[in-house]
Amino acid sequence: MIFYFSGTGNTKWAAARLAAATHEDLISIAPYMRADDSSHNIAEPFILKENERLGFVFPVHGWRVPRLVREFIRKMKITSDATTEGNKKMVRKHPFAYCVCTAGDSIGLTIENLNDTIALNASLQALGITEVSASYSLIMPESYVGLPFMDVDPKEREVRKKSKSAQELAVICEEIFDRKEGVNRLVKGPIPWFFTKVVGGFFENVLITDKRFHVEKDKCVKCGICANVCPVGDIKGGHGEYPEWLHHKDCLTCFTCYHHCPHHAIEFGNQTQKKGQYFYK
Template sequence: MIFYFSGTGNTRWAAEQIAAATGEELINIAANLQSNNEFHLKDDERIGFCFPIHGWRPPFIVREFVKQLHIKNADGHFCFGFATCGDDVGLTFDYLKEDLESAGLHLNSAFSIIMPESYIFPIIDSIDKPEVAEKKKKNGKKALETILPDIINRKSGIRKVNESHWPRLNSKVIGSFFLKKWVSDKPFHVDPKLCIRCGVCAMVCPVKNIKGGSGLSPEWLHNGLCTTCFSCYHHCPKHAIEFGNRTKGKRQYFFKQTNSSKKQN
């Protein structure tokens, strides 16, 4: 049983590879936020949590989902965490371990891979150029291939993660500021002169926070679930969506299947 959250597709791709290799069921966290979060394990089933790094932490909706999770007969089942990141993980897996323990689960192993950056930072253009993004995807696939045997064989005590030079500073100080000041849908807006009312933004929003569709201009619902994953911004075919002034003139990225990221057989 693999729970995953993904904004621009990096983590979804990786979770699909893990599910294909292990035969485990994929469960979309965003699609189950309103459920009772009670799940029943099959014999010898793995438990996995896959997500992108947000502010050197798990996305806040992932943390809330885990804290409210109820899994029957979890004792003895291999439990792992897996993250996609633009650079490093900080204290991400410390937070995950703490949240899992509150739900009666134990984190056996932790893994991460570097994938193309999708978060829009102020001032700088943090989105990778296409050639850099393709190289990261290729290297990410190779890194995942080294991780899969550990997950398949349920190896405990494994920590294959991209370590941080300043984990406490990144996760506790910058991460706290990120969560309080930057995680909001309020700055999102659309340029009516560029918007073609295609409905793509509403379709790709993982938390269904955008009201829209074919022929409709998008409206952010302020439902409290926006993680600022920027999926709406990155998928807009006309670059009509902006996040305050931060995204003006910046590049876009979302995961596309290429020869370097084909699903494994």
């Protein structure tokens, strides 16, 4: 079972490759966290099959696990379909749990942030999962454009990153298939505690907001793509309508709406003017 969240597609690509390699179910987290999607109920427990691996695949936001993913892990319920002999449950080793995170550069203490979140979930603890047994980071093309000095990667660097990450992911898939424990292949970067604790806190408290997003109406063709791709349903609109951000505090500032706009009609304050766009193709 693989739980994943993806905005611009880097993580969805990695999660799909993992699902193909392990032959295990791929489950998108976002629908379970949307108030407007009654077809997904997080209150219902997920059933982990016998010998099934448990994976968490997500992008790094501000050197941390995205808020939406942390909230999902805290709230989710998961049980095992362990067989029973009479009234006695058969004892098995705890499930193999792992994570793969994608980032444009470094991840800081993202895995420690993840393990702290796992420790808050009683159903995971009941399965013997107190932390991930293996963790990996993949450096992917940059998509964060919310600060003056940050932009998408030049095309040549984007291609190099994709090629290298594909090779690394092939190895990761093999190790996860083999349930290789104790692997921590991570690009934490310099002074990881500072970026996760201090800079990450600034990201969450100040930079994660939909209030700076706006549409340039002279460029917008009212195609509705931005509303359709928003993973948290924070944009009202559709074909024939200008987009309107709902300000319901679920926005992750993942820039999925910005990157998918075919006419570059969406801006984030004045930070994104003349900047590039990227989503995984």
